[in-house]
Amino acid sequence: xxxYEAPIREPLVLGDKTYHDITEDIAKPIEGKANxxxxxxxxxxxxxxxxxxxCIFYTIGTGIGVWGLSKNIGWxxxxxxxxxxxxIGHAGTLISAVLLLFRQKWRMAINRSxxxxxxxxxxxxxxxxxxxxxRPWNGYWVLPIPNTYGSLWVNFNSPLLWDVFAISTYLSVxxxxxxxxxxxxxxxxxxxxxxxxxxxxYSLISFGxxxxxxxxxxxxxxxxxxxxxxxPLVLSVHTIVSFDFATSVNPGWHSTIFPPxxxxxAIFSGFAMVQTLLGIMRKVTNLEAYITxxxxxxxxxxxxxxxxxxxxxxxxxxxxxWYTGSPYEYYTYLSVGAATGPYWWAFYSLLLFNIAIPQLLxxxxxxxxxxxxxxISIAIxxxxxxxxxxxxxxxxxKGHLPSTWWRFEPTFVDVGIFIGTIGFFFVLFLLYARxxxxxxxxxxxxxxxxxxxxxxxxxxxxxxxxxxxxxVKKAKGKSTKKDKE
Amino acid sequence: xxxSKVIHAFYNDDEILLDAVKAVxxxxxxxxxxFCPFPVHGLDKAMGLEPTRLAIASFxxxxxxxxxxxxxxxxxxxxxWPQDIGGKPSxxxxxNMPAFVPVMFExxxxxxxxxxxxxxYMRSRIWPFKxxxxxxxxxxxxxxxxxxxxxEGDEKKLTALLEKTGAVEINIVDKH
Numbered sequence: 192x193x194x195y196e197a198p199i200r201e202p203l204v205l206g207d208k209t210y211h212d213i214t215e216d217i218a219k220p221i222e223g224k225a226n227x228x229x230x231x232x233x234x235x236x237x238x239x240x241x242x243x244x245x246c247i248f249y250t251i252g253t254g255i256g257v258w259g260l261s262k263n264i265g266w267x268x269x270x271x272x273x274x275x276x277x278x279i280g281h282a283g284t285l286i287s288a289v290l291l292l293f294r295q296k297w298r299m300a301i302n303r304s305x306x307x308x309x310x311x312x313x314x315x316x317x318x319x320x321x322x323x324x325x326r327p328w329n330g331y332w333v334l335p336i337p338n339t340y341g342s343l344w345v346n347f348n349s350p351l352l353w354d355v356f357a358i359s360t361y362l363s364v365x366x367x368x369x370x371x372x373x374x375x376x377x378x379x380x381x382x383x384x385x386x387x388x389x390x391x392x393y394s395l396i397s398f399g400x401x402x403x404x405x406x407x408x409x410x411x412x413x414x415x416x417x418x419x420x421x422x423p424l425v426l427s428v429h430t431i432v433s434f435d436f437a438t439s440v441n442p443g444w445h446s447t448i449f450p451p452x453x454x455x456x457a458i459f460s461g462f463a464m465v466q467t468l469l470g471i472m473r474k475v476t477n478l479e480a481y482i483t484x485x486x487x488x489x490x491x492x493x494x495x496x497x498x499x500x501x502x503x504x505x506x507x508x509x510x511x512x513w514y515t516g517s518p519y520e521y522y523t524y525l526s527v528g529a530a531t532g533p534y535w536w537a538f539y540s541l542l543l544f545n546i547a548i549p550q551l552l553x554x555x556x557x558x559x560x561x562x563x564x565x566x567i568s569i570a571i572x573x574x575x576x577x578x579x580x581x582x583x584x585x586x587x588x589k590g591h592l593p594s595t596w597w598r599f600e601p602t603f604v605d606v607g608i609f610i611g612t613i614g615f616f617f618v619l620f621l622l623y624a625r626x627x628x629x630x631x632x633x634x635x636x637x638x639x640x641x642x643x644x645x646x647x648x649x650x651x652x653x654x655x656x657x658x659x660x661x662x663v664k665k666a667k668g669k670s671t672k673k674d675k676e
Numbered sequence: 677x678x679x680s681k682v683i684h685a686f687y688n689d690d691e692i693l694l695d696a697v698k699a700v701x702x703x704x705x706x707x708x709x710x711f712c713p714f715p716v717h718g719l720d721k722a723m724g725l726e727p728t729r730l731a732i733a734s735f736x737x738x739x740x741x742x743x744x745x746x747x748x749x750x751x752x753x754x755x756x757w758p759q760d761i762g763g764k765p766s767x768x769x770x771x772n773m774p775a776f777v778p779v780m781f782e783x784x785x786x787x788x789x790x791x792x793x794x795x796x797y798m799r800s801r802i803w804p805f806k807x808x809x810x811x812x813x814x815x816x817x818x819x820x821x822x823x824x825x826x827x828e829g830d831e832k833k834l835t836a837l838l839e840k841t842g843a844v845e846i847n848i849v850d851k852h
Contacts, residue, residue, distance in 0.1 A: 214818060347779055353779060382817065399808045402815055409796050412730050
């Protein structure tokens, strides 16, 4: 086995870590006590979550009329938030699946948290269509099951039903992918645990993982095949979300570039959210040696690329809308009408946050700066929310009949539910950061010798092989002990 | 049958372990099991493990999922309750097929992924409430453990061999 990696590549694990150090570093946030900042963040998130739940109960108890909708704008903030959260939920599986297929070792430090973020974000996304049903207790009607009123089935021609299949497949496959990867790491925590209760819990959730050679062989095969399956799955999910719009006949929505453009936008926003979360997490969990400047830079490069695709898509939409000369296209979300109409501020926010600010990442200093990356990632999160708001609210506010033109104003319930999902998301993420191994430690151990700073320096500059010399000890007294088996 | 005693040899480096496995194999000893904290590439080949067939199983599960999706869309949309939705009547499955592609794709992935993972869990015998079977807690941290059955009287020779390959700790354990 060779642990060679070109010296020109920057190390991915800093410092002189050993395998045991990695175990210690990853287990520390779980075994230690939470600090004050964690509690402050947790209680703020919890309060936001409870407020959001209150607004959800108010909506369900009173009706969708408590939102700022009308007969022309039948969905606005809820679908904006839905698409926003689904988009955020794209980075995790992209990092663990696509980057696994491309053999990108840097994914190992961030894939666990990115996948956690994916799952929590898709939870939030899933809430919105269910609440918007108005009668969520009938939510199971979207499933292809026979009903008591006759053989009426779901409509497989409808993109909304495709969404049901896409999102539920995506959520469940991501969850299984994540959990399978977690088994060896849970087992590590289990075998270190001293408190009986902790040991019990981690025994339960590690499924009795023992780390046999055959298990590892299967584990690697399963990871590879799951990555192969998840890669087209990631691309399909936001493609199908974009079909919700693209298969309709509204000008501005009925657009063939929506699928690739939505997928690029989803990756763009997903990576931005990973930057936002990891920028903080590496600090509070003392994992600076594993989530390095290089990881931040690589993610920023993906952001530049996908942001560029999004920018080209905006330009295309704007140009084509203008070039058709069609009066219907005059009021789409990327048009002269939108730039000068009542939603001009949303139009320019989109351009500022999504196109102008991310261009700063071309500068290497900014791209490798933790603070700048964090600020820019927040800007992108805002920008991507505006993208969906623009697509939905601006297009719907100017229908085919000018007498129906109307302006959407959110009510406090719209805002409250959105804030509630942000709170819920952070509650889940904060709990995760305290109880789960936030870095795939078993995987990081496999790249330690090839990409660890200590080993790289020794191998490349001092010519010391990664394999240590064997020291034969004198045969000591043989111990015989009873095996429990 | 088989030996009632096993040797547990601990190693603390993956490269040393791999050489040790090869050396023990060259001496025609049977390696019962190797417990590792992380995957060691080439270990399965060195131990002489057969390649896993999970990928083939996954492919077949995927084909099953596709078949289920075709059957389901045909039965529900064409056979059982055909409807005329938006001027696009459901007379034949083939003509309506483009609208079913997303569902066909999703179900293919759903079946292939979930049934493969379930198969993996069953084959490797891992599930909730299963008791872990690694003999030493260090094998999930930074130690590798090679388990070799040993016949009565052979312990000394084998221990010497294992020590030469770089084992950091060797225990002889009764196993029944």
